[in-house]
Amino acid sequence: MSMSIASPFPATYGLPMQLSKLLLLFVVCAVGMPQAAVAQTRTESSGACAFGDLKGCESYAVEVLKYDNDAMSSPCMAKGWGKCDALIKANLQKACKQNGGLTCDLLASDYGTQRKDVVRPKLIAQCTKDYWGACLRAGDLELDLKKPQAAMPLYRRACDAGLAGGCYELARLEKGREQAKLFEKGCELGEPLACEPVIKARCKSEGSKACKSWRQKETQAFGSSCQLGNKKNCIEASVRYYQGKLVKKDVQKELKHRTNGCYLGDGGSCTEAGLIHKAKYPDIARGFLNRGCVQGDSLGCFEYAVLVSGSNKTKRLTKEGFKYMQKACDMNLPSACMTLAGQNCLMGSTCTSKELTWALKAVALTEDKKALSVVLYGAAETACKVGDNSAKALWQRACKLEVKDACNRKCSNRKPTPSR
Numbered sequence: 001m002s003m004s005i006a007s008p009f010p011a012t013y014g015l016p017m018q019l020s021k022l023l024l025l026f027v028v029c030a031v032g033m034p035q036a037a038v039a040q041t042r043t044e045s046s047g048a049c050a051f052g053d054l055k056g057c058e059s060y061a062v063e064v065l066k067y068d069n070d071a072m073s074s075p076c077m078a079k080g081w082g083k084c085d086a087l088i089k090a091n092l093q094k095a096c097k098q099n100g101g102l103t104c105d106l107l108a109s110d111y112g113t114q115r116k117d118v119v120r121p122k123l124i125a126q127c128t129k130d131y132w133g134a135c136l137r138a139g140d141l142e143l144d145l146k147k148p149q150a151a152m153p154l155y156r157r158a159c160d161a162g163l164a165g166g167c168y169e170l171a172r173l174e175k176g177r178e179q180a181k182l183f184e185k186g187c188e189l190g191e192p193l194a195c196e197p198v199i200k201a202r203c204k205s206e207g208s209k210a211c212k213s214w215r216q217k218e219t220q221a222f223g224s225s226c227q228l229g230n231k232k233n234c235i236e237a238s239v240r241y242y243q244g245k246l247v248k249k250d251v252q253k254e255l256k257h258r259t260n261g262c263y264l265g266d267g268g269s270c271t272e273a274g275l276i277h278k279a280k281y282p283d284i285a286r287g288f289l290n291r292g293c294v295q296g297d298s299l300g301c302f303e304y305a306v307l308v309s310g311s312n313k314t315k316r317l318t319k320e321g322f323k324y325m326q327k328a329c330d331m332n333l334p335s336a337c338m339t340l341a342g343q344n345c346l347m348g349s350t351c352t353s354k355e356l357t358w359a360l361k362a363v364a365l366t367e368d369k370k371a372l373s374v375v376l377y378g379a380a381e382t383a384c385k386v387g388d389n390s391a392k393a394l395w396q397r398a399c400k401l402e403v404k405d406a407c408n409r410k411c412s413n414r415k416p417t418p419s420r
Contacts, residue, residue: 139154155173168182234257238272242254242272274288286308289307325340379394
């Protein structure tokens with residue numbers, strides 16, 4: 001079965017590679033901002049939005065509303081790139097119409113203000129012009145003001161236009177059969193929260209077949225929500241396709257949702273996508289694993305370290321691999337700390353206090369009983385070679401976990417192979 005390959009670097013936004021590089025060069029030169037990370041994120045997302053990527057528009061809205069009220073600071077919207085402002089506005093309109101949320105706020109408030117008293121009438125005005133996402137957002141603001149009767153027609157308009165969130169929010173305000181119908185419609189349109197009450201009712205009244213069918217629809221709803229930028233739902237959808245319990249196991253769909261979750265900032269999704277690619281496409285895997293590490297996933301750092309070190313016969317980490325293994329250990333991954341300790345100390349070279357520190361940290365972090373027995377043994381060997389008094393206590397702990405060779409071990413003994 002062939003597998004489509006998704007690049008972990010979304011900066012091209014569907015553009016030819018050379019044009020993408022020129023675009024990135026332009027915006028990097030234009031940034032000149034003290035908050036480099038914020039500037040880079042905003043530059044990428046505004047560039048994506050300008051070229052029609054609705055996720056980029058959503059991301060751009062989040063960055064602007066989160067960090068300041070001056071969207072003109074975006075290099076993409078600088079006067080030197082005249083068409084960018086119009087392109088961003090057009091695509092914000094598309095994103096608002098499709099997704100609702102912060103894109104509508106940003107559009108309604110002329111790229112900046114978060115004040116609800118200013119945004120609300122503009123959203124309502126946009127709703128009358130068939131910007132369905134604005135209807136949804138306006139309904140939310142009416143609910144914030146404790147005006148459910150004012151919110152209902154706004155949600156109805158969004159629901160009738162096919163926005164799952166509109167159906168779900170309206171269902172929560174309705175009762176009886178109308179509520180049930182709206183929950184079903186919201187679920188089928190892609191709102192996972194709308195699926196749960198339907199599943200509960202159908203499983204009870206119609207049995208396992210109907211229950212299974214609606215669980216599948218719920219999984220599809222998680223996927224749809226993921227496509228619209230909900231990171232948590234990307235994770236849920238990918239896990240379901242990985243486990244194969246509620247839906248048929250599907251690596252392709254799992255990879256799709258892992259990739260989307262990665263783009264939305266979940267380091268674990270990046271790592272899992274990298275591991276899927278690892279066997280056949282190591283170069284692509286390297287990009288995902290590195291991104292997972294950068295986004296705070298310790299396993300991503302560990303796997304990246306192993307991958308960049310290659311299959312050298314000495315089983316030693318390369319300089320880059322060592323750097324990333326240290327990052328994983330700093331993030332409290334016990335296997336990474338033990339790997340660092342073993343690089344020199346347990347391979348016959350002279351041990352130092354640094355190796356012992358890593359080994360003892362691995363001991364402190366390891367919770368699994370079986371894994372702990374191995375880690376304790378390695379830490380005790382390390383302590384012996386360093387000449388540290390902690391060795392005896394480590395042997396005793398390993399002995400209590402039934403590591404046979406540990407019970408009578410002393411630092412002066414010849415090192416045997418640990419057995420269970």
